[in-house]
Amino acid sequence: MSTFTAGDEAPLLRVLARYTELDEDDRAALMQLDTGPLCTANGRADLAREGDHPTHIRLLVSGWACRYKDLADGRRQIVGFFLPGDFCDLNIYFTTRMDHSIGALTAARYYEIAPQQFHAVIEQRPHLLRALLGREISAAAIQREWLLSLGRRSPRERIAHLFVELFYRLDAVGLTHQNAYDLPVTQTHLAEANGLSLVHVNRTIQDLRREELVTLTDRRLTILDLDRLKQVAMFSGTYLDAAH
Template sequence: MDNPIIRRLEGFTRLSRDEKQALAEAASQRVRRLGAREDILVEGELPRDVHLVLDGWACRYKTLEDGRRQIIAFLVPGDTCDPHTLAFREMDHSLGALTAVTLAEISREGLQSLTETSPRLRQALVWTMLVALAVQQEWTVSLGQRTALERLGHLFCELFLRLRAVGLTDGNSCELPLTQGDLGDATGLSNVHVNRVLQVLRNSGLIILKGRILTIPDLARLQEVSLFSATYLHLDREGGSLDANEP
């Protein structure tokens, strides 16, 4: 039952053994694997299931008529790709795999049944949606007000902390399987501009990028340079498992 979905939800509320078991069973009934750059759902499609990321990276994105793409969210293990489908009937954006991904597919009816029998699970899912909204707001601030260096530095801080929250960092390092094109599509920068800013971040000793691994030697320093405050991630929520004797 130690999977990133449970770790993610336990960051928001304490779950009992039975609740974790029920969620783990629901998430294991239908597992879908996609290759890198494959679409999970496209805008206008009628979704039947909620997708949860078990492994790999995905994104939410919008594409303009001329092919320009705006990434509006990065999705890492433990994230719920499309919780809004519980309320909406049609996709208003697309979901795509950035790397090979493994997804748990839970029907809307199945997820509703889980949340109806477990107020704590329902509370945790509501928190994931609220935090996703907070992240979206912060990205809007980056696009409108932060400099190019601040945008990329801010994004690196966010991704590192999100991965650390689900146990997917190694000291001050984490996986970063994103291309410069992906970073540009998320931050509104050209590939050339992304490359220049990455060189500045490297030369300043703020980051180390080797292959698909990002290392942040001094997180506090990068946060300061990027005007980053983790408040919007709500990582200080009380979580953890209930004791065995608790309901």
């Protein structure tokens, strides 16, 4: 299991090595890429707003962030979570204008990388573009699974499913401990991600607790019975990079 924690060297190299074979020339090219200083954001900061033309690609090092979209009357939908090791806005490599906003959910640290830096590396090692974009393709697969959740899963199934998904994604970057992980978001965030009301999220989580599927206290989620939780969620891991 590879780990991803703050403070290490060459974060970009480490992130990519999780998904591709890198030879010496690849590594050399990536090492020369300047990730700039480590930036920080507090727990409610917007890193980008819909309509922006961001100038950098962000690599999240610690903390959680999310993509979200909102409607004119204030309704908000979280369309994805960013975990440590994720790129926040690789898509600006293709389209300059953001179709969604990016917000930090917790205090967060990240690197800002200029697109030109990417260009330089990719001109040397074209196949690295594939590696980079593999992340974006994978994110699209997760979005599709969310569409299935929002469209067809019951609230109970949805929340169970999200808990399982986050477990595997965090596990892949070494951020689980046994069957538990830090879930540093509020129930309001879970509601916004699952297309539910806060009240109903609360009640549903209580149900999951009552059935002894999970515990959730002090922003820490413990999965008491992963198999049963996956069953409840109708979880099939084929959409994640690693199969489960």
